[in-house]
Amino acid sequence: DSGVTQTPKHLITATGQRVTLRCSPRSGDLSVYWYQQSLDQGLQFLIHYYNGEERAKGNILERFSAQQFPDLHSELNLSSLELGDSALYFCASSVDRGGGETQYFGPGTRLLVL
């Protein structure tokens, strides 16, 4: 158990809908990262927040957004969902924000868009 929690574990929805994925980092960690894992794209970095502020963006679509709240939990919002958004979404956390920080991964949220 990494100490990172993600809810829900599974999510089934329809195209065009909007969903919110939630992540609680390990106690004391200030950074939260979001990743998307799909069969054709592999593990792709989406976005990084540090202590409430956006720090880096990766391959995140404009239909996706995220935020980190004062209690340091984070939410990833996916809107206008398409079939291709079906994937496993991971959240990771680290103590600080450097590239050398070990990231601890949550169990993931499996999203299925029908």
Add this chain to the structure above:
Amino acid sequence: AQSVTQPDIHITVSEGASLELRCNYSYGATPYLFWYVQSPGQGLQLLLKYFSGDTLVQGIKGFEAEFKRSQSSFNLRKPSVHWSDAAEYFCAVGANTGNQFYFGTGTSLTVIP
């Protein structure tokens, strides 16, 4: 640009045999290197990491990895594989000027009795 290559998509080894998973990276400076393991339906678990110093790094579950700057490699090894090692293995590089990991495409390990 940073990148990570894992040349072997899938590897099959017999239980008790030795294992080496290959990882090559592209990065302009000394990288931070990581190996993670993902069991089916699970998140990623850190096996080991290299920041600096001794180029042979010991990790959990009997794994080790060696950083070879001249070859831009960070291969993962285990002397004797157990059936429970069957999983997906990911190599990653952390940029010291950025805030993200770059992951390889993973190597799927099958262990046969």
